[in-house]
Structures are given as C-alpha cells and as structure tokens.
Amino acid sequence: MELPFIFGKLAHGKMFTNREKEIEILLNNFRYGINTILISPRRWGKSSLIERASEIIRQSEPDIRIVKIDLFNVRTEEEFYKELTEKILLDTSGVFAEITESVKQFFKKIIPKISFSPGQDMEFSISLDKDDVLKQPDEILDLAENIAKSKNISIRICIDEFQNIAYFDDPLATQKKLRSHWQTHEHAAYFLYGSKRHMMLEVFSSPSMPFYNFGAMMFLEKISKDVWAKFIVKQFKNTGKTISDNLAAQIAEYADRHSYYVQQLAQLCWFNTENTANAEIVENSFHTLIMQLSLLFQTITDALSTSQINFLHAIVNEEEKLSSKDVINKYTLGTSANVSRMKNALIEKEIIDQLDGNIYILDPIYKAWLKTVYFKKKQVFLT
Numbered sequence: 001m002e003l004p005f006i007f008g009k010l011a012h013g014k015m016f017t018n019r020e021k022e023i024e025i026l027l028n029n030f031r032y033g034i035n036t037i038l039i040s041p042r043r044w045g046k047s048s049l050i051e052r053a054s055e056i057i058r059q060s061e062p063d064i065r066i067v068k069i070d071l072f073n074v075r076t077e078e079e080f081y082k083e084l085t086e087k088i089l090l091d092t093s094g095v096f097a098e099i100t101e102s103v104k105q106f107f108k109k110i111i112p113k114i115s116f117s118p119g120q121d122m123e124f125s126i127s128l129d130k131d132d133v134l135k136q137p138d139e140i141l142d143l144a145e146n147i148a149k150s151k152n153i154s155i156r157i158c159i160d161e162f163q164n165i166a167y168f169d170d171p172l173a174t175q176k177k178l179r180s181h182w183q184t185h186e187h188a189a190y191f192l193y194g195s196k197r198h199m200m201l202e203v204f205s206s207p208s209m210p211f212y213n214f215g216a217m218m219f220l221e222k223i224s225k226d227v228w229a230k231f232i233v234k235q236f237k238n239t240g241k242t243i244s245d246n247l248a249a250q251i252a253e254y255a256d257r258h259s260y261y262v263q264q265l266a267q268l269c270w271f272n273t274e275n276t277a278n279a280e281i282v283e284n285s286f287h288t289l290i291m292q293l294s295l296l297f298q299t300i301t302d303a304l305s306t307s308q309i310n311f312l313h314a315i316v317n318e319e320e321k322l323s324s325k326d327v328i329n330k331y332t333l334g335t336s337a338n339v340s341r342m343k344n345a346l347i348e349k350e351i352i353d354q355l356d357g358n359i360y361i362l363d364p365i366y367k368a369w370l371k372t373v374y375f376k377k378k379q380v381f382l383t
Helices: 020-032 046-060 077-091 096-106 130-135 143-151 162-167 171-182 197-204 225-238 245-254 259-271 279-292 294-302 306-316 325-330 336-348 364-377
Strands: 036-039 064-070 113-117 123-127 154-160 188-194 216-219 352-355 358-361
Touching: 020 046, 020 064, 020 188, 020 216, 036 046, 036 197, 046 064, 046 154, 046 188, 064 077, 077 096, 077 123, 077 130, 077 143, 077 154, 096 113, 096 143, 143 154, 143 188, 162 171, 162 188, 162 197, 188 197, 225 245, 225 259, 245 259, 245 279, 259 279, 279 294, 279 364, 294 364, 306 336, 306 358, 306 364, 336 352, 358 364
Parallel strands: 036 188, 036 216, 064 154, 154 188
Antiparallel strands: 113 123, 352 358
8 A cells, every 4th residue: 555645755746735836836937947946944845846846847848858956965066067967968868879969069178978877777977077177167057058959948957955055165156157157048947946044045145146136036835734634634535544634733733834744743643543543643643753753853962062952942942032131041041142153053053043033943843852852851950
C-alpha cells in the first residue's frame, strides 16, 4: 500500500497539497519568462512547489524547457559554472550527439572536456579549466539564452539554495557577473529560491546589491489549518481509515502548519490508527515525534552558549520585549547589545528568524521539545 503522507521527498501528484495561488503565479512566470525569487524557511515545500509547476509546464508547454540546479553542496564559483553548464546541456538535448554539437556551437573561448557513460539514462560530466572559466565565464552565463534562440525554445533555469553563492570567494563579483548577463536574456528566465531567508533578503532586497529588483518576489506562506485538515481527512479516507476534521486540524496545529512536520505527524497518526483516529492517538503521536527527534535537538542545544539557551527560553515563554531590562535580568541575558548579538547568531544558525518584528523559533517541534522536555528537566539560572 502506498503511504498517504510524504516528507523528506518532493511531493508529486495527489501528495501535493493546495498552493493553487502560488502555482498559478509560477505558471504565468514560467510562460512569460518573468524572473522570479521564491523565499521560504527550509522544508516549507518550495522545492515541491517548483516541481509541481514544472510538471504542469512540461505537459502543457513542450517548447518551455525546465532546468533545475541545486546549489546545496556547491561552495565555489567554478563548481557553480560546471553545474550550470552540465544541467543546461543535459536538459536541452535529447541525445549525446546534441550535447557535443552544442558544445562545438556555443563554446569558442572555453573548451569543455566531456566524459560520457552510455546506458539507458544518459550520464555525462564536463571538466572546465578553472582559470579560463573564472576569467571569462560569458559563454557559460549566456549558454541558456543562446541555446534557446538556436532551438527556438524557451528555457527556465530554476536554482535551489541560491544563497550559497555567499560562500564563493568573491560573492559580490559573482553576482555582478550573473546579473549583467541574465538581465539581458529574452528567451531564458531565472527562478531563484532558497531557505535561508535572511541571506536571500540580503541578496535581493538591498538596493546596494546587484540582484536588487531582479525579478518578482514571492514569499511562501504556511498552508492554512483548514486546507491541511481537508487533505489529512482525505488521505485517511483514501486508505480506508477515518479521522475527524477537528483532529486533522489538531495535527496541523501541533506542527504549526509546517509542511514537513504536518506530513510526518499525520503519517505517525495514520500508522497508529487501526480504523478511526482519536485524540489519544494524535496526542501520543505528537509526543512520539518529539522524542524521536530528541537526540538531534539535544545535540543542537549542546552547541549553544548558556546565554543563547536563556534567550531561547525567553522566546519559548513568549516574552514580547526581549531587550527590556526586566527580560534581560529575568533570563540573565547580559546587555541589550548582547541580546542583539545572540539574536543575530541564532538567525545565522537557522534556529530562529525575525519577521515583522517578531522573533520565532523556526522548527516548531524543536520549540515543543524545548518547552516540554528541555526546560522542564534543566533549570536555566534565572534571577
């Protein structure tokens, strides 16, 4: 039997939940070549959203080619150029002969070396001379546009974890190169997305940065509790099990509508349900999920300073004025300047984030673990 819920993988078909508005925006941007920046915290479903929109475009618009690149493990400019070149050539060519022909046609200054592994799935890799590529990456940065014009197609380049260009030796210079080429393209468009919101905002919303006003900005929001409840009820029903609307909504609420955790918690409840879910099953499944992740959360917490842990304690307790004298004294946070440093450090570690002036813990299950396990077992020294 196919599992009714999915997490840790891209959600396809009936596993994909809602997002009609976002999909419609993406489809229009794909069709009309509007450069797009998509920002959301990790595991909110942005990769699944891009994948779903890509599936629809592939079926309805054969002249639009989707090229997807993940920079998760890319840390240098030359690695980026290699990945970009390989994926563009592979996703715009049907056979190996087309790849070699494209290389001959579109590369004059850089001479890529191609290695090819025959088989049912065409596999190939490209080697590029590091010095040549860094000196003159123009042919690579214009490759999608030139191939699109040559083949009378449109190309949409989707780049995940785009904020990782910040790890390059000279990220500002790299951004200037990319912007100077990509902003002139008419047949290729770029869809840039990432999970480190503060880094993405720094790249795209600062007037001093090269990618300022590069394209349409999309901020992915959480799926509503009601939509999640309908999805959970339907998935239970499709497998011969039952859960009430209220309990399905409770699952979404426990997981704070976090896409990954809603699916994971719903799956635990489904596993623990023989016929009909009840409140005890949902409650026990939630605590099971917390304890399953306890070792991970303990490791994360052990790497923090005492003052950072105290700062998280204040957030968990929903203190509103974290820099106030009373809160600083109560949680032994030092000074208001120290509070600011701790906040920035925890944002950098992707433990917390700040939105509309509100500071919150990114991982809702980590927050639940801190509240129900860590701060109940460990006394943080408060004055």
